[in-house]
Every structure is written in C-alpha cells, then in structure tokens.
Amino acid sequence: MTDAQEPNVSEDEAQESTGGATAPSRRAVLGWGGAGLALGAAAAGGAVAAFNGGSDIAPAASAGAAVAFHGEHQAGIASAVQDRLHFAAFDVKTKDREELVKLLKDWTAAARLMTAGLPVGDVYEGVPEAPPTDTGEALGLKPSRLTLTIGFGPGLFAKDRFGLDGKRPEALVDLEAFPGDNLDQARSGGDLCVQACADDPQVAVHAIRQLARIGFGKVAVRWSQLGFGKTSSTTPDEQTPRNMMGFKDGTRNISGTDTAALDKHVWVGAGDGSDWMTGGSYLVARRIRMHIETWDRTSLREQEDIFGRDKGEGAPVGKSKERDEPFLKAMKPDSHVRLAHPDSNDGATILRRGYSFTDGTDGLGRLDAGLFFLAYQRDVRKGFVAIQRRLSKNDALNEYIQHVGSAVFAVPPGVRDKDDWWGRTLFA
C-alpha cells in the first residue's frame, strides 16, 4: 500500500535543510544525495517549522512557499486564497470503520508531504516493472502554497454505517431545495471532500490524483471540479478579483487575519455542540452555472444595477472606491450586493473562497462556465442557508445564474502535529 512516510525530524535539522523560510523545490529535495524520502521528511518538517509562528495563517510572500499543514484549524480556509483549485468529493465504498480510519491516516501522511512540496513515495527510483508510487507530474514544482482541506459529508453519519450517527452536528444540515435550483446529483453530495488550493494548477491536480489513487477500493471519486480564478480574497490589502461576469464580487469577505470575525462567523466554538468539531468549520459547495451569453448581451446599466456596484472600480452605488462602505438603500431592492449583505440578513456572514470555472462548452455551444462557490461558516443554518433563502427568492442575478451542483461538509479542526490525523477527533 501507499503508506506515505511521516516527516519526523528534529527542528534543528529541519531549519538547516530548508535554509529558512523558502521551502525547497521538489527537484532540489530529490537531488540531495538521492536519499529520497528521508531527506523529503526533513524538508517537510522544515516547511512546517518555518511557519510555526502560532498562527495558521501563512504569509503569502512568495508563490512558491509552503503553507503550514499543522495547526489549530485546517489550512485552506482562512489561508490567503491561492490562484487555483481542484476540489473532489468522494463516496466511501468500504464498510469497515478501521479501513476508513487507516485511509484517513494515509491521506494525512500524503497531504503532509505534498503540502511541503514533496512527492508521495518514489517517482522514478522504484521497481522498473511496477508503476511508481507518486505519479510525478509535480516533480520539480514548488510547494505553490498548496493547502489540502478535508470535509465530512452527512452520509458518513448515517445510521448503521460507521457508528457515527450520534455525532452528526446539528449545524450540518441537509440543504433545503432553494427556488431555481437545478441540481445534478452526479455533481452533488459526497461522503468526503478534499479541497486542494495552490498557485500552480498542476500541483493542485496532482494532489487530488494521489489521494484518489491511495483511496481506490476504499473511496471512489463522486465528482470533482477545477477552478482557475479566485473570485474573492481573504487578505484585505488585495484587490478583489473579478468573476466570470467581469465584476468584483466578495469585496466584503472576511479577512483571514481578522481573528475576531473568524471566531464569530467561521470557526466552530467550544460551546457550539459536537465537541469534535471545535476549531473546525462547515463548508457549502455550490456549482453555479452562469448564462454567460445572455449576460454578455445585457446593458452595462443593468449589469451594474444587478450587482449594486460599478463595473470599472467595483465601488458600491453612489460611492467612489471599491472598499467604501456600501449604502444599501441607494441600491435597487433586488440587487445582489444589497441582498447578500449581512445587514439584510440579520448579520449572517460567511467566508467565501470561490473560484471561476470553465468546463469547455455544453452541447449547445454555450460556455459551460460560472462560479464554483465555496462558503465556510460556523453554522450552515445561520450562514449559507440564511443568505441563500433571501437570494434565491429575490436576487436580480438569478436570471443569469443557476445552481447546478450542491454539497455540504463538516470540516474538522486542524491536524495538530505529526502524530495527529484528519478526523481523529471524530473517529478516535
């Protein structure tokens, strides 16, 4: 089996091997005397040590850097948003709880290596007659701020399955049918999910591919989604990127450095029920198809009215700068920003981490594109559900979008150290 080796090395050694804050490239690591995994382990420890500042927020100083894998919360939620996404939802095929636990441990070990920029086992030094353990397409690439984030879907807590039925959090609700939804079951749901974010698409794709490979027989990929353009930032000093409609959306997103807001709206608190989730979060994933061609034929005024922001600067109606405080009453009652704003939803706030997607064209020659929406919140009922109830009923944008995929996951707390593993608080 693909048992990834655990990075296990003293801090001194680790610091020395990475030479400070810049993590080594995959090729550089392999080149160090051919010791392969042993040195790889040192570098992994190093990458973790380099960012071990007590916070799980990694500096986005360099696109090639590694983001710490260990921490109180999982990386990939409040972490500065990377450029690319590969998101995969899995069905659990095994009926054996121990086998599922073993898989989660194997996945954790592999994730630890990959987020440090290392391959999962041999790439070209193995048995010639057998396939290599790691597929190798990320060899020579930098860690690229890869984060891997796991979530547990409602199905995992079903009765008579893994003995977890008493542990399903109340906040992990089955999403109601919202008006206008046209959900494809083949793009919805899942027992497990892994969100891979990186600045290099090949690094993100590689990571999901290795996990899927390790998982064959125990889990099967149900659906997956590639994303290419982040549509919101989690760093306040960054310009908000534009979505496929050409608008800045998500300007008011929770900042990854705003500890108070994260504690209030994103991280599950100790008293929230389901103790195993403390430090975790809840994820809602929605594949939102945009009717690109009709949008492109919509007048500029209507486009701006629909969003409640201007197209050039992204300033709210009546204001001049993107980050100026919006005056909601100046916007049309059905404008997107007005309806999505916390003030319109009793303060409901989510952390958005969506990406644009384009999956070529549909059979009618229309661009199959839109927003792969990822929202993290402390309680799905008070976050996404509260906001979407309002939006799905009233949002002027609905004429140009359709929700075609949907899933919800409980995202457990972070992996604390090299002995910890994804889901320990739930299964142990």
Add this chain to the structure above:
Amino acid sequence: MRPARLTVLAAAAAVAALTAVTGCAEKSDKGGSDAIHVTATDSACEVSTTDFPAGKVSIEVENKGSKVTELYVLFPDDRIVAERENIGPGTKATIAAEIKAGDYLFACKPGMKGDGIRTKVKATGKGSAEKRSPELDAAVAAYRKYVQEQADATLPKAQAFADAVKAGDLEAAKKAYAPSRLGWERTEPVAESFGDIDPKVDVREDGLEAGQDPAKDWTGWHRLEKSLFQENKIDDNDKKLADTLITDLTAWQKKVGEAEITPTSMANGAKELLDEVATGKVTGEEERYSHTDLVDFKANVEGAEKSYELLKAVTAKNDPELAKQLDTQFAALNTLLDKYRADKNTYEFTSYDKVGETERKELSDGVSALAEPLSKLAAAVAK
C-alpha cells in the same frame, strides 16, 4: 535493497538447479558423437546426456514407439526453445538449436498430447541465462499451460460460432458469439502479444488504420458482431469471414507456446486485463452491437485472477497486505458481477445497454478498486 534480494534469489535458484542435475544419477553415454540422442517410446523418453555444452546443439530423436511423437526443448517455465512435431513411429529426426547456458527440459509427447515425459537437462559454458526461483518458474509454467488450454478450448467454440454463421442461422450465431470469445478474453495480454493475429480477430471498426477499407480489411469477431447484431443478416462475405476467423485463431493456438512470459509480465498482464475492462468494457465500446460486454468483463477478471492465484504464494510472502487486499477486491468485483447474471454457472449476463449509469459507475469503481492494488503485484513479485 532490490538488487541484493535478487542476488539471494538467484543463488537459491542456482543451488536448486545443481541439486536437480546431480540428482540425475545415471551418467550418460555420449555414444562417441557430439549429438544428443533421444530415444522415444510410448512410455519413455531416454536422453543420452543431461549435461551438454552451450552453443549450437544437435538433437537426434528416434521414435521407437507405436505413436506419433514430438520433442520439445523447454525453458524451466515451459517456454519453447525448440520443437519438432510429427515424428512418426520408427522414424528419426534431428533438431538443431542454439542453446544458451542454463537449465532446460526435454519433453517427449507420445501421441502429441499432454505435458510429455520430461527430463531436466543443463547446458553449461559461457553466458548463463537469467535464473529465477523455482517457485516463480512453476507459476509461469502453470500459467503457460493455462494459456494453452484456453486457446485449445476456444477453437471448438469458435468453430461452433463459425458453423452457425455458415449455416446462415442468425439466432444460433448470435448465441454462440460471446462464448467463442471467452478464452481469448481470459488471456488477452498473451493473445495480443502476437501482433499480427490480434488485428485480424479482435479489431473494432474504429481501430482500422487510415487507408484501410472496412469492407475489405475489417475481419474477425467484431465485424461479424456488427452483421449479426446490428445489420441482422448473414451474407456470403460473413460466411467467408467465419472461415478466416478460424484460420487466424488456429494460428494463435499454434503460437501460444512461444509467448514470452515472465512472473512480472504475468503480474502486469493481470493488471492489463483490468485496463481492458476499464477502457473498453465499462464504457460499452467493446461490444457496441451485441452488448455482451459483461461476458468479456467476466472473462478478463477470470484471466487476471488466474495470474494472481498462481503468483499468490510469492505475493503473500513478499507483501501480505497486498495479497489480502487483492483477495478482498477480487471477491468484491466477482460479487458485483454476479448481480448481472441469474445463474452463476453460465455466462449469460445482462445486456450492457440495460445497465444504467449508476450501475456502470459502481462497476467502474469496482474495477479501480481492484486494478490499483493489482498494479502493485509486479513489484511484489520482483522483490
């Protein structure tokens, strides 16, 4: 780690081979000639020397029995080094062969049937052939036997199919189609290794090359499948194609013994059978007119399972966890396949066009679950 292990295995094999040779107590009589003499009867196969110099070797065979016989020079894994068929009673024949240093078997086959009467021999001198553990040689030999059996068993079934086509009996031909393919599908990696036969018997219409004319150049099972199941007719050309299929399959049956088979090629062959399922059968591409994909699917899995079973003892020793996983996944996939046939003793499976998307996904997941650990079998065997 790996080279060291190989050395140990090679040494063990060498010791075993020496023991075997010295075990042959009778000192041979060379008869004053460089040639090796083999005297064959209906119940014996006497070899004048069991130890001869490597290089150009001349073997004189005399048939003193009452049945037609044949002589094979075989590698320890049953691969044919040289052979001579049809040696009639009272006649002599000479086989000239280039034989490298190493261990071999001479086998006389009175009546040209069965495994033959065997004697271990040894060619000594410069440049020895690669040694393997006797355990793996036995696995390869058993697999070689299986492959031959599958080819032998295919011919009558293919003949029944061809006869139905030639009789113009559409229903009988349709019924005989899928069963005629079982042996081929079980041993596809070996069958395909004869590059010229595979395109003649198993190519699909989209597998033709540019410049090839489907009307003239497309032969074999799938051409007939299209006539029978899509066009619902049998014409004169189809009848000719039926004869061609038998000719090509007979060539395959004759050649099977020459296939290059090693323990790792057996292991990877098993994986390749699952690849066949994953790329051709699960998608319904292979049997697009007859929709008998699940029959091929089952045959591919059976062939892979045979390879694995023969390599299981070595696998269980080298990688017990892998053996456990393979046992589980083979069982799981077979259970899944059984959902699609009412009677486990037949190969009458649900028509694949009646298998829905969800079920196909489930089958595909089952294939992945087995194929992934199976891809590690070669590494376990090579340890």
